[in-house]
Amino acid sequence: MNPSMSKHLVLLIVCFAFAFVAASAKETSIAAASPETQQQVQALDPAAATQAWLASVPRNEREKSDAYFEGGYWLILWNFLLTAAISIFLLASRISACLRDFAGRVCRGSRWLSLQVILYAIPYFFIAVTLSFPLHLYENFFREHHYGFAAQSFLPWFRDQLTGLGVAIVAGTILLVVLYAVFRRVPRTWWIWGTAVAVLFAFGAVFIAPVFIEPLFNTYKPLTNPEVRDPILAMARANQIPVKQVFEVDASRQTTRVSANVAGVLGTTRIALNDNLLKQCTLPEIREVMAHEMGHYVLNHGAKLLTYFGIFVLIGFALTRALFDAAVTRWGAKWSVRGIADPAGLPLLVLIFSTLVFIATPFINTVVRVTEREADAFGINTSREP
Incomplete structure (x- = not known):
């Protein structure tokens, strides 16, 4: 799936990218x-x-x-600063409060309070995306072309971005509806229940995405070359990965990068590799890449990262609760933000949590780096390709 329309949206959906979840698998030993x-x-x-x-x-x-x-590395900083600037602008200009008031007028008399959240969220997303689009365009189109990683002209690229925006709006709106229901019902302990919601959404989103979302951007077809397919399936069988087919993805129409993944759960497990890997790499190199991806699955990195994600979100939400309450006490009247259950406070939530994510970037990168090193070691041992 292509990157979302902006890092702002990624942060808003509670850092799903950090929750790289692969299905759990039985422990298995590697032959000597x-x-x-x-x-x-x-x-x-x-x-x-x-x-x-x-x-x-x-x-x-x-x-x-x-x-x-x-x-x-610099783009991490620029994206954070842009997210912060957009959030402060929406609060200080009272645009967020105006969106809340508009949504309230439209659904006045409705007992379904979530409707106000939906009517607030959709224009909020469009405003955030519009303001962040110039940096997104540079980062994901011009910069990728400059370094030779992009293969799409602007119109096909933009069409994919619109598809990604639609997916992000639907997923983000559903998440916000559930979170704001939690805010209303348990305003003092929302940070605990909110963590459970975030973890469940992260779990579901990552397992659903490879099977139902990624095909919106690319075509998956069975790999028919037995010289490539059979060694991959042999490694999968040796490591008790329940698959019977390998899929090829037409990623070359979008990028020159090579990639692969092993993902899924409860009968949806799937091995996929992009066609760049087939075109640019030798069979030993393909075996090593696929063994590395199998390592994430067999070593249960998904569950481990989901656990770290849950701990991080729990701590982050606890800090966010304290900082949000303090900010509303001081600036709530100026911004017309009434409390945690007020949709107008969403930019403040994004500002606080994105700041915590930025501060925690070294920790997040360390966790990811450790799992990648473990997958590297597994891949070398499994493929016997140094």
């Missing part, structure tokens, strides 16, 4: 390496091999790679 393989591994110096490979990369390519990733 043969004596010949052990000798090859012992003869390989990983550090020296890595340095030799880096030395083979042209200097201009290394500098280009460094610039791309260093620029990505």
Whole structure:
């Protein structure tokens, strides 16, 4: 699935991207390496091999790679500052309060209080997306083309963005309806129940997305080449991953990147790899990439990351409750925000929680980095491809 229309929306949907959830699997042992393989591994110096490979990369390519990733670090800051600026603008200008009042007038007399949340959320999303679109356009279109990662012209790219926006609005509105129902019913302990809601949505969204959402952007078809498919299925069987088919994704129409994933639960588990991987990589390289992705599944990284996500959201919501109440006490009259159950306070919630996410970025990156290293080790051991 393409990135959402803005990091602002991603933060609003409670950092679902952090909750990379793969299905749990039975523990399994990896067969011991043969004596010949052990000798090859012992003869390989990983550090020296890595340095030799880096030395083979042209200097201009290394500098280009460094610039791309260093620029990505700065974009974390710019996206946070933009999110904060949009939130403050909506509060200080009372646009958020006006949206709340408009929604209240439309649904006046209705007993379904969630209707006001829906009527507030939809224009709020469109305003936030419009204000954040210039940075999103640079980050996900112009910058990707500059570094050679994009394959789409503007119109097809924009069409995908509109599809992503529609999905984000539907998912975000449903989440807000449930959260604001929690705010109304348990205003003092909403941060506890809100955490449960966020975790359930994260769990459901990540399991649903690969099966029902991603096909909105790409075509999935069974991989028919037995030279590629059969070794992948053999690794899956050896690690008790319940799949009988491998799917190929037509990602090359959008990007030059290679990628793959193993995702799903309760009979929906699926192995998929994009066609760039087939076009750009050798069979040993494909085996290593797929073994790495299987590592996330077999090592139960989904459940682990979901646990970390739940702890982070619980702490974040607890801090958000205290900071939100303090801000409303001081500036609530100026912003016309009445309390946690008031939809007009949504930009304040986004501002506080996005700040906490930004501060926690090193922790989040560390957790992700650890899981990636574990998947790397699993992939090397499973594929026997250094």
